[in-house]
Amino acid sequence: xxxxxxxxxxxxxxxxxxxxxxxxxxxxxxxxxxxxxxxxxxxxxxxxxxxxxxxxxxxxxxxxxxxxxxxxxxxxxxxxxxxxxxxxxxxxxxxxxxxxxxxxxxxxxxxxxxxxxxxxxxxxxxxxxxxxxxxxxxxxxxxxxxxxxxxxxxxxxxxxxxxxxxxxxxxxxxxxxxxxxxxxxxxxxxxxxxxxxxxxxxxxxxxxxxxxxxxxxxxxxxxxxxxxxxxxxxxxxxxxxxxxxxxxxxxxxxxxxxxxxxxxxxxxxxxxxxxxxxxxxxxxxxxxxxxxxxxxxxxxxxxxxxxxxxxxxxxxxxxxxxxxxxxxxxxxxxxxxxxxxxxxxxxxxxxxxxxxxxxxxxxxxxxxxxxxxxxxxxxxxxxxxxxxxxxxxxxxxxxxxxxxxxxxxxxxxxxxxxxxxxxxxxxxxxxxxxxxxxxxxxxxxxxxxxxxxxxxxxxxxxxxxx
Amino acid sequence: xxxxxxxxxxxxxxxxxxxxxxxxxxxxxxxxxxxxxxxxxxxxxxxxxxxxxxxxxxxxxxxxxxxxxxxxxxxxxxxxxxxxxxxxxxxxxxxxxxxxxxxxxxxxxxxxxxxxxxxxxxxxxxxxxxxxxxxxxxxxxxxxxxxxxxxxxxxxxxxxxxxxxxxxxxxxxxxxxxxxxxxxxxxxxxxxxxxxxxxxxxxxxxxxxxxxxxxxxxxxxxxxxxxxxxxxxxxxxxxxxxxxxxxxxxxxxxxxxxxxxxxxxxxxxxxxxxxxxxxxxxxxxxxxxxxxxxxxxxxxxxxxxxxxxxxxxxxxxxxxxxxxxxxxxxxxxxxxxxxxxxxxxxxxxxxxxxxxxxxxxxxxxxxxxxxxxxxxxxxxxxxxxxxxxxxxxxxxxxxxxxxxxxxxxxxxxxxxxxxxxxxxxxxxxxxxxxxxxxxxxxxxxxxxxxxxxxxxxxxxxxxxxx
Numbered sequence: 001x002x003x004x005x006x007x008x009x010x011x012x013x014x015x016x017x018x019x020x021x022x023x024x025x026x027x028x029x030x031x032x033x034x035x036x037x038x039x040x041x042x043x044x045x046x047x048x049x050x051x052x053x054x055x056x057x058x059x060x061x062x063x064x065x066x067x068x069x070x071x072x073x074x075x076x077x078x079x080x081x082x083x084x085x086x087x088x089x090x091x092x093x094x095x096x097x098x099x100x101x102x103x104x105x106x107x108x109x110x111x112x113x114x115x116x117x118x119x120x121x122x123x124x125x126x127x128x129x130x131x132x133x134x135x136x137x138x139x140x141x142x143x144x145x146x147x148x149x150x151x152x153x154x155x156x157x158x159x160x161x162x163x164x165x166x167x168x169x170x171x172x173x174x175x176x177x178x179x180x181x182x183x184x185x186x187x188x189x190x191x192x193x194x195x196x197x198x199x200x201x202x203x204x205x206x207x208x209x210x211x212x213x214x215x216x217x218x219x220x221x222x223x224x225x226x227x228x229x230x231x232x233x234x235x236x237x238x239x240x241x242x243x244x245x246x247x248x249x250x251x252x253x254x255x256x257x258x259x260x261x262x263x264x265x266x267x268x269x270x271x272x273x274x275x276x277x278x279x280x281x282x283x284x285x286x287x288x289x290x291x292x293x294x295x296x297x298x299x300x301x302x303x304x305x306x307x308x309x310x311x312x313x314x315x316x317x318x319x320x321x322x323x324x325x326x327x328x329x330x331x332x333x334x335x336x337x338x339x340x341x342x343x344x345x346x347x348x349x350x351x352x353x354x355x356x357x358x359x360x361x362x363x364x365x366x367x368x369x370x371x372x373x374x375x376x377x378x379x380x381x382x383x384x385x386x387x388x389x390x391x392x393x394x395x396x397x398x399x400x401x402x403x404x405x406x407x408x409x410x411x412x413x414x415x416x417x418x419x420x421x422x423x424x425x426x427x428x429x430x431x432x433x434x435x436x437x438x439x440x441x442x443x444x445x446x447x448x449x450x451x452x453x454x455x456x457x458x459x460x461x462x463x464x465x466x
Numbered sequence: 467x468x469x470x471x472x473x474x475x476x477x478x479x480x481x482x483x484x485x486x487x488x489x490x491x492x493x494x495x496x497x498x499x500x501x502x503x504x505x506x507x508x509x510x511x512x513x514x515x516x517x518x519x520x521x522x523x524x525x526x527x528x529x530x531x532x533x534x535x536x537x538x539x540x541x542x543x544x545x546x547x548x549x550x551x552x553x554x555x556x557x558x559x560x561x562x563x564x565x566x567x568x569x570x571x572x573x574x575x576x577x578x579x580x581x582x583x584x585x586x587x588x589x590x591x592x593x594x595x596x597x598x599x600x601x602x603x604x605x606x607x608x609x610x611x612x613x614x615x616x617x618x619x620x621x622x623x624x625x626x627x628x629x630x631x632x633x634x635x636x637x638x639x640x641x642x643x644x645x646x647x648x649x650x651x652x653x654x655x656x657x658x659x660x661x662x663x664x665x666x667x668x669x670x671x672x673x674x675x676x677x678x679x680x681x682x683x684x685x686x687x688x689x690x691x692x693x694x695x696x697x698x699x700x701x702x703x704x705x706x707x708x709x710x711x712x713x714x715x716x717x718x719x720x721x722x723x724x725x726x727x728x729x730x731x732x733x734x735x736x737x738x739x740x741x742x743x744x745x746x747x748x749x750x751x752x753x754x755x756x757x758x759x760x761x762x763x764x765x766x767x768x769x770x771x772x773x774x775x776x777x778x779x780x781x782x783x784x785x786x787x788x789x790x791x792x793x794x795x796x797x798x799x800x801x802x803x804x805x806x807x808x809x810x811x812x813x814x815x816x817x818x819x820x821x822x823x824x825x826x827x828x829x830x831x832x833x834x835x836x837x838x839x840x841x842x843x844x845x846x847x848x849x850x851x852x853x854x855x856x857x858x859x860x861x862x863x864x865x866x867x868x869x870x871x872x873x874x875x876x877x878x879x880x881x882x883x884x885x886x887x888x889x890x891x892x893x894x895x896x897x898x899x900x901x902x903x904x905x906x907x908x909x910x911x912x913x914x915x916x917x918x919x920x921x922x923x924x925x926x927x928x929x930x931x932x
Contacts, residue, residue, distance in 0.1 A: 190885040191819070193816060198634065198668060202667070249577075383657055384656075414654075443650075
């Protein structure tokens, strides 16, 4: 099942291209390489190149581009770093990709209020680099160094979500360009508000289908006084997950609690030159005061001991912690390196934590029976875990088997009261699962889409089908 | 300016009443006293009685009532406990009030997952009473013992929001009956999800204008191992607020941090027979481990000392804490008791915390110049504070002056980057301020309203005007 880039004859008018070029000059590209790169994300889904790529430098420019596209009836697809995982940026119906990477200014840091306003193209690492000497940080960390606009659009989360929440909880307000070129601001800087419909949360997770996010106001956090990290190996995945469940139920404010199964641990050891036991493993991080961190760690160590853990391996020096978490963030690439030349098919689900052990165990049993290579990593404090099928995309049997296992895992998660995706989003890869999960509520989503984008031009074919 | 209950000649058809009575029997009331009671909240806004009140007992019954109203073109106004503060339940265009108080079942407590599913009529105190022996609690505590459905509909918060968030953060999913009688479920029990538009957050804060909330799944929290509370008196409001700002910036996970100004303290002392100094005062509560609570309290005490506080008065015994927080919760009634026979006009705003001292000081200067009696209390950890004008509603001059000061306070909050209401909502009392705050974004709210309620029958005249 080779999926090739789909480059149909350009359906948009040459007058549209001219109008955009008049405005943007050489920041409007129709070069095949640029178009191809902008129609592809990091997933296994078939890429679809847009007809043109517009590199915007301001909200006003995005507004103008969207207006021109509206006048010509052309689709608009926002693009941050192209690191999404469900085909979010594929130009399924052609049109104009708006690349926001040149909108990378950090506009205002309000240290006293713990908030920051940025342009949408700023990446999470750029932001934290900017904040380096402020004593503040932004905690949301999906695997990739994604743009903050893209992270809001996909409701991203990451390893810190168990403590600090996801983009849902950490966006205070957005500037959004709507399908007709109107520009709105969805919220101010107040920590809470009961004023009207929650437009911020409507656009967070809307994947570019309701408008283009051009600016964001985000919550920041003080860098904790003390941080410590630890690694613990468990006899079984169930033991690891049960430790997580007890930790969460005990109210320990753990900052990170990540599961890697034995297959992923082997991959990580090889890729990052580490020597952890090849067993189901939890990576922990504790944030707080010096005393608080010790107390948290002691509590968790006591819980883990009940499930067969003898030793915690500590990483208290910053460089050791960095090495540990870099290994965790490289898990995807480590998995791919297990089978040179193979590609990754990443998928995720999220379930109530009491059902997590069951969901992971049954999924691992499926994998064992299938002979597919598919390591598991998880933000297990949230009940969220990921599977990466390490596959040869040209092997139809393998791809069909991965699809079958993915279908089974998602339906299992839904049956357990969970969701078809904890943090990757719907794109066009999980659009059918959305209906399986939400039933008639998808009809309401469709009404919202039609209200805000009646011509279905904003990233069409994603989230909901019209 | 006496505002009388407005009981227009019933515009709804007798056939509608018959159809509802066929379905509900004596749970459909058209008695004047029942109608009047259901058209009035706790605010100064003019009440408007509905034409009939339907007491529903199930989602299916709500669905049927809404369907019958749709067939007859009648407005539908959901009613919980009637404790809202901006005229939310007033039947501005007549119609049928759906009283949900008989839907008061706690359906499922998932102790392992820290969540609960309840019918919309369960009040916050009923829920916590139900949870009493579980080791869990639900933290959101608006002043009144409101229904959880009403609290979701108004995006309520309260004294614990600085630590535990508001209804925005604590609703996992809702069952909602839409204007055409369709029933949807907006979310499952997973802690996070990237699956589709965030319908849960769309309905939280929609004040019954998009549908009727009939069931809610809510997050719960473990009762902390240790709790301690303290009271500290400050030389000035600025000193108190600056202590709050430093506390938040220091990352102390304080559970409650409440400001009462000197006027409110006098009221509280009299009403609750206490003897606190009549000075600007902060009430604190700390949640955590035994050691953690001590550490938090020590940190805050150190900060307060910089602003002229000599002594913390501790309340560590549960009964002392209850007495302290009961006094805080009774602040509104204590304010009214300062002037027997007077009524309360409660209003609130929320600003970025760095602007809080400025916003409160200028507001207090306005009050002093006006000679109105208007104590201030605030959930100041969020930047949110309340004013209660204690007024004679028949004195036109007083009411006009209260209106003028309220207008000035709201516009001041907006100018400081804040919101026109932190937790009371829009109702019909703040509908013009919504436009002042959100500008063109109100047009988007209007589009959403028209998409979900094209005939404008769901609590018409609230949040947005069509």
